[in-house]
Amino acid sequence: xxxxxxxxxxxxxxxxxxxxxxxxxxxxxxxxxxxxxxxxxxxxxxxxxxxxxxxxxxxxxxxxxxxxxxxxxxxxxxxxxxxxxxxxxxxxxxxxxxxxxxxxxxxxxxxxxxxxxxxxxxxxxxxxxxxxxxxxxxxxxxxxxxxx
Amino acid sequence: xxxxxxxxxxxxxxxxxxxxxxxxxxxxxxxxxxxxxxxxxxxxxxxxxxxxxxxxxxxxxxxxxxxxxxxxxxxxxxxxxxxxxxxxxxxxxxxxxxxxxxxxxxxxxxxxxxxxxxxxxxxxxxxxxxxxxxxxxxxxxxxxxxxxxxxxxxxxxxxxxxxxxxxxxxxxxxxxxxxxxxxxxxxxxxxxxxxxxxxxxxxxxxxxxxxxxxxxxxxxxxxxxxxxxxxxxxxxxxxxxxxxxxxxxxxxxxxxxxxxxxxxxxxxxxxxxxxxxxxxxxxxxxxxxxxxxxxxxxxxxxxxxxxxxxxxxxxxxxxxxxxxxxxxxxxxxxxxxxxxxxxxxxxxxx
Numbered sequence: 336x337x338x339x340x341x342x343x344x345x346x347x348x349x350x351x352x353x354x355x356x357x358x359x360x361x362x363x364x365x366x367x368x369x370x371x372x373x374x375x376x377x378x379x380x381x382x383x384x385x386x387x388x389x390x391x392x393x394x395x396x397x398x399x400x401x402x403x404x405x406x407x408x409x410x411x412x413x414x415x416x417x418x419x420x421x422x423x424x425x426x427x428x429x430x431x432x433x434x435x436x437x438x439x440x441x442x443x444x445x446x447x448x449x450x451x452x453x454x455x456x457x458x459x460x461x462x463x464x465x466x467x468x469x470x471x472x473x474x475x476x477x478x479x480x481x482x483x
Numbered sequence: 484x485x486x487x488x489x490x491x492x493x494x495x496x497x498x499x500x501x502x503x504x505x506x507x508x509x510x511x512x513x514x515x516x517x518x519x520x521x522x523x524x525x526x527x528x529x530x531x532x533x534x535x536x537x538x539x540x541x542x543x544x545x546x547x548x549x550x551x552x553x554x555x556x557x558x559x560x561x562x563x564x565x566x567x568x569x570x571x572x573x574x575x576x577x578x579x580x581x582x583x584x585x586x587x588x589x590x591x592x593x594x595x596x597x598x599x600x601x602x603x604x605x606x607x608x609x610x611x612x613x614x615x616x617x618x619x620x621x622x623x624x625x626x627x628x629x630x631x632x633x634x635x636x637x638x639x640x641x642x643x644x645x646x647x648x649x650x651x652x653x654x655x656x657x658x659x660x661x662x663x664x665x666x667x668x669x670x671x672x673x674x675x676x677x678x679x680x681x682x683x684x685x686x687x688x689x690x691x692x693x694x695x696x697x698x699x700x701x702x703x704x705x706x707x708x709x710x711x712x713x714x715x716x717x718x719x720x721x722x723x724x725x726x727x728x729x730x731x732x733x734x735x736x737x738x739x740x741x742x743x744x745x746x747x748x749x750x751x752x753x754x755x756x757x758x759x760x761x762x763x764x765x766x767x768x769x770x771x772x773x774x775x776x777x778x779x780x781x782x783x784x785x786x787x788x789x790x791x792x793x794x795x796x797x798x799x800x801x802x803x804x805x806x807x808x809x810x811x812x813x814x815x816x817x818x819x820x821x822x823x824x825x826x827x828x829x830x831x832x833x
Binding site for chain 2: 361362363365366367370371373374377437440441444445447448451452455462463465466467469470472473476477478
């Protein structure tokens, strides 16, 4: 195993872009090479952060749940997902295998959607907190990849 | 390469039957970027005369699920009217068993437009810079002229549904695509859909043929700044003219945040469209269509990712759409909707 997957994938992408793509005299193959180069570069970025990013989201959603559970009961009464907030605080990924982390991440994002939908109508501060969370989530997952 | 040559020879054989004359293959190449159909540029010798055609064949799966007859009929109507330059449609073959099933899937054949390129990246070339403004003027003038026509004037109302409420109809359709195809929860898209539902504009009463994917990359241009053809009508439908205008201005289509479709500042593009269409853009309603455009795009990227993962076609464009393009589109939506947005991708209301 090469312990530097991001660098390795990037080197492979560069190899396709600089050596293989220019050698083809077929426009379709050249375009495919460009897209595959872009995908390898994306994969290189995601490989490095594949576990960190969803775990960061999960921790942020847990923190949001703590804030909601600390609200006066009347403030959160309309939140149907309140029991899920309590349960999610104790939720852990079955392992650090990406499939297990992704499953917990999906559960967290579903909960986040429910919280956001409630907060838009009932709690301006939590609504803003969700937007801020989404901003950080988006920045963490940002790709630095050229377009097709 | 052998399979490609064989496909070309079968196409020549089919066209010989269609035209009832000698027809032989001179050259065939597959054109990149055809996410919804396999697209081939074919040079034929028809009764001794050189003739170029473009063949679009259904792929096993595609980025956009569309009806080929619907697309072909749209080309026929627009070509007949002449308001926008499009390739002349020659034949639609819907029978997968045509030519004893050798071409495998339905296809259409259109005349080749001999001049122009579609590449968005080509617009960044230094020799294109002097003509970008002219190209932008043409691009949004053509759209404005199209918007001015009723579906009846074009004849598309004979085979297209006219929705009572175009905005509600389109939103329901693309929301369903997201719900059906998403491989992972999408909190940004979900927030945008809720916003669109809460802020649904009333029907404008203006019905037109909406291209559905009117953007840089879907028209052929020359280095003299002319548009020689508008392509890819597979998502065409009857709807509100602001839908196409908003889609054409989505920040995804430009690396430069100040330019719409790599051509003009957004405000200039809107002014050109208003002058050509005779409509005035209501800013609040247009904001709705701009946010809708990003949601529709996300739906397409989600659908393409689902196709790549679960479908039989492993076209890299499907994976690319569902990965880096999805990320960028989500950030565009955040930019539009977040209360603390710094509006990095587009002005607050444009």
